[in-house]
Amino acid sequence: MLRTWLPMFGYCASAAKLSDKLLKKQIVVARTILEMLDALATDTVPFPYASSNDMVLLGWIGYERSLCIYFSSFAHEWRVKRKLPGGFVSAAWASQRDEELAGLGPPHNNLNKPPWVGNEDVCRSHRSRLIALNEKRYRPLWPSCPRNMPTLWPQLTNSDPRGYRLRLAPGGPGELHQGELVLPNWLYFDKNKQEVLDERDGE
Numbered sequence: 001m002l003r004t005w006l007p008m009f010g011y012c013a014s015a016a017k018l019s020d021k022l023l024k025k026q027i028v029v030a031r032t033i034l035e036m037l038d039a040l041a042t043d044t045v046p047f048p049y050a051s052s053n054d055m056v057l058l059g060w061i062g063y064e065r066s067l068c069i070y071f072s073s074f075a076h077e078w079r080v081k082r083k084l085p086g087g088f089v090s091a092a093w094a095s096q097r098d099e100e101l102a103g104l105g106p107p108h109n110n111l112n113k114p115p116w117v118g119n120e121d122v123c124r125s126h127r128s129r130l131i132a133l134n135e136k137r138y139r140p141l142w143p144s145c146p147r148n149m150p151t152l153w154p155q156l157t158n159s160d161p162r163g164y165r166l167r168l169a170p171g172g173p174g175e176l177h178q179g180e181l182v183l184p185n186w187l188y189f190d191k192n193k194q195e196v197l198d199e200r201d202g203e
Contacts, residue, residue, distance in 0.1 A: 001170065002029050002056050003151075004070065007126045007142075009118040011073035016081070018130075019137055023078055024086065030071035033057065037064055055167060058155040063114045115163035116154035121187060121198070122166070125152040150181040152196055166196040 005026060008014040015023060036057060060067050078084050116122055128149035130138040135147070151169040168176065168189065175181040176189055183189065186199050 002033060004029060004033070004056060004059070004067075005126050005130070006117065007123055007130055009123060011070045012077065015074040015077035017138075017141060019134065020078075020082065020084065022130075023074060023082075024084075027071060027074045027078060030067060030074065033060060034064060034067055034071070037061060037067075055153045055155070055169070059114060059116065059153060059164075061156060063112070063156075066113045066117075114154065114156060116156075116166075119152075119154070119166075121184070121196075122152050122154060124184070125149050146182065146184075148181050150176055150183065167194065168196060 005018065005022065006014045007017055015026070018026065033056060037060065040057070040061070078086065124145060127138070127142045127145045128147060129151045131142065131145060131147050150172040152166045153169055154164040155167050156164050172181065173189065173191070173194070176183065183196065187196055188199060189195075190197050
């Protein structure tokens with residue numbers, strides 16, 4: 001499954017926290033997602049594995065230009081800040097793709113970030129997963145973050161005032177039920193809606 005990691009509120013800040021290995025993977029993933037969204041938007045033959053990555057696609061659809069910025073931010077971290085080699089990093093490709101999107105008109109030329117970017121619980125869940133993947137590297141960055149929080153993935157929707165709903169990554173509901181993963185006490189998983197809800201929203 002493809003994943004876009006955002007342990008911080010901003011793209012550049014998130015890129016700066018990742019290991020070289022994961023940073024490289026995110027650059028490739030961002031480009032792959034953009035190609036998937038292109039295939040879906042043009043109603044061409046379904047991009048391979050698109051159906052298995054519906055969760056991440058539903059977090060970015062309509063915000064392709066912002067995903068181009070995500071790609072460019074991570075590529076900048078790789079090439080400019082860390083000065084690492086790699087022909088897979090194409091700033092020119094991202095710039096050209098952004099120009100193409102800008103010329104398509106609404107909604108493709110939307111420069112805003114998806115409304116879920118900056119959600120504290122999404123960031124916290126991504127930090128938790130990173131710590132579980134590599135505690136030695138990531139625990140010092142977020143010492144108070146729990147290690148066993150399920151990963152939250154937003155699904156863009158017009159039926160929620162926020163513009164998105166929070167879902168669990170595949171396998172998350174089962175691990176939550178078995179006690180392997182634990183949500184913060186202000187969040188709960190609604191089995192009927194298959195959605196993570198915030199108890200504070202009802203206050």
